[in-house]
Amino acid sequence: MRRIAGVVAVSCLLSCLSLFAGERSPAEPFETAVWPVAPNALDGVISPLMAEAGLSMNLPCSDAVFIRRVFLDVLGTTPLPEEVDAFCADTRKDKRSSLIDSLFDRDEYVEYASLHLADLLRVKSEFPDNLWPNAVQAYYRWISDAVRSNMSYADFARSLLLGSGSNFRQPTANFYRAMEERTPETIAKTVARTWMAVGWNSLSPESRAGLASFFTRVGYKKTLEWKEEIVTLNPAALPVNARFPDGKEATLAPTSDPRAVFADWLVAPGNPWFSRAAVNRAWFYLMGSGIVEPVDDLGAASPAGRSPALDFLASEFAGSGYDMRALYKLILNSRTYQQSSIQAPGITSSSPLPWTRYAIRRLDAEVLADALDRLGGTVESYYSAIPEPFTFIPPSARTISLSDGSVTSSFLMRFGRPSRDLGLLSERSNAIDEEQMRYLLNSTDMKKRIEQSPALKDAYNFPPDKKDAQIREIYRQILARPPLKSEIALFAKLSAAAKSSQKQAAMDLAWALVNSKEFLCKH
């Protein structure tokens, strides 16, 4: 009885709050009152799902929040102050969608999307996959070229599944090398994980054996060239009982490449696995969690009530010819994506729906490194356990453009860069911990970045009659927005009480803003 009463109370509370959410006043400077964009097709699917749960769309995020958010999600890069100024001053009605369109032509998009794919495909010179540096370079180049040319995701997967030849000369052959073991079963395990987001334990023993059969012909041989390896197809290793994961038996002609038969099945438009895995990952990258979780094992996920969103995106994705940019644009242009990250009060269920807001989360290790290096005028000091020539990264290169998971820095290790051991999204950790916090609050690296920041150098030395302008400039450089009047007043009060010099006070403000959640998180 109590339980039923509780449910009634909660749903009543939620519906009351849903009225509220629309009426609460926007929290400056993060939210605005009026939607600057019309609902799109995705919102047409999400809104009824929200209404079913007694919810309505959260408030829209402000322009300053939007440009930073979309830059971080698509480019893995914080916008420059000038870019924010120009965007906020722009009065065009379609400025948000124009901004979105413009992002895909930038190098940072290629770098950041390639980073995600290299995580997934385990691009790493050393242990446990041992691709080795030459092959890493070839593989990464191929991946980033595919992103740059917007290769259809189906063609991308198909090319990798059919990869054969020398690891140095045929980049796609490395798909079969970036695995912890070279057996048909491990290949099948990796294929299920990579292209279907299904964990091995979620497949029945028959499905596993049937899937492994497609890869019995894959063989490897060494050459006289150091670390060169050729992925071959052994004609003698005949697959038996090859079976698709949906249970259907495959007919394999003796002369055919069984991998091609599997690839045809995988990327067929009606196949839910491939497109669901891709759209769920895209949602994870953009919104902070999968539509269904765990995002690494859809076989173990229970999509109750969430299927309509997943199915809609999967069918749009297949319908677009597996166009990743189109998928991103569909999500980015939605009100769902452009909601505030500040949750309307009361929605604190332990498993919140994945579309009630944009989730606040700490910046990725690489993205945070780039943001801090840009602010502080510093360069990551990279190292690799192998004496490889590619450890020497030019100072101008962004961390998001690192190709090799074996080339790293102590910063990247500290902030949860993925190991690329298995290619799971859960290998990346964006959780804050005490060690990271101590580094941010109190390390010599951070002290140096703040004191010697080329971006803040001028602002630190503003004369006493320009204190407000000084605060404005520090906010603009670090948070890419103007300070609120209340923030200027609060800081004036606190710095007067602290009795430090104007320059010291300015540095303290910079330190505080760099350590604010607004800087350290996507929001």
Place this chain on the structure above:
Amino acid sequence: MRRMFFPVVLFIAGAALAFSAESVPAAKSAAKAVVQIWLWGGPSQTDTFDPKPAAGYDYNGPYATDIATDVSGIRIGQKLPLLAAMADKYSIIRSMTHAINGHETASYIMQTGHESGGLVYPSLGAVVSYWKPRENPGKLPAYVVLTETQGRFAEEGFLGPMYKPFYTGGDPARTPFLVEGIIADGITDAKQKSRRDLLHAMDTLGNAAPSDPSIAAFSKAEDGAYQMILGTERDVFNLSKESDATRDMYGRNTFGQSCLAARRLVEAGVTYITINYKGWDTHKQHFSTMNQKLPELDKGLSALISDLDKKGLLDTTIVWCGGEFGRTPKILWEAPWGGGRNHFGAAFSYLIAGGGFSGGKVVGATDAHGEKVIDRPVYPKDLLSSILLRLGIDPAKEYPDGPAKGMPVMPPLSDKPGTGILRELMP
């Protein structure tokens, strides 16, 4: 959550039973801490703990003779006189073998006990911090690396990011030892506090959404960080609290002072400390490098063992020292090596002391040139399982969840007499 499983591991006797008929007697008390000295790159066994003076110049180069120790019958390399004077405090394993000559796979098997292929297992430090409950957890991490991680493989393995080691950065031979994020140069506590107030006041997003799970996680991490930044536990890294005599005894270099820092960390309740000591991969200029490194090793390691002993901590602290493999006993005089030694995984030596392991013994033997194990091979899993047993962790225990659910902590060992667990060192 995972920490909730620990009560099941407190049972030395059960572990011994799981291991074989020839049981390992339970020691008076289980070991509480481990100091692992990792000779990164692979040290020469014949120049250190398995000298072969009879093998001649092509094997020994300038190190023609060995030296006697305080234990009759045990002789070690001539560059280690301080260790020679205290051989009763440690034992030497001369028959380590895994036959792997690549740094990455050899490091992996030496640090995890597992052969590569399949899942990436955690390093011993992560295994210990996962399984061993801590008496007074405090704010210091369970697993500390002085001063940088190797990056050969992810030390946390499948246990996930929360089992990564904390690495200090900085240089303990400098004053102050700037441990990243804990010790900052020239910032007073008063300044720390006033800046913290400023941060809280100016944190507009944090203040707008305090109950957001991400924001709450930040606040929690920040509270913990300040407990360390403003607390007393940071003093563990303040080596200037030690007398000049003590600091000199360890050697005034990065390795020596790392050993001193390790002793202080043991005293402070840290469970597992790894000292990553670089520079042992001597394909070229082997002897000039050894002339510089071996005295450093001799001083730092002997000081650590005797200091732990003096403080009554050696009985509960395991010290083990070695690299991913040994080096070719026959010197490569030819170009391009010009007197170097290459990788050698077939036979190499390890030193082990304290934590209930006997001192004054030698396990196993190699042939006349130090090239082949001829008695009592010890595999990495044998050594690592023995260490775990002394810590009260059953190496046959299975992981209760996660990707390795149902997999044992260490691979199964041989239970034939004279193989597997180092019973000869576990009285």
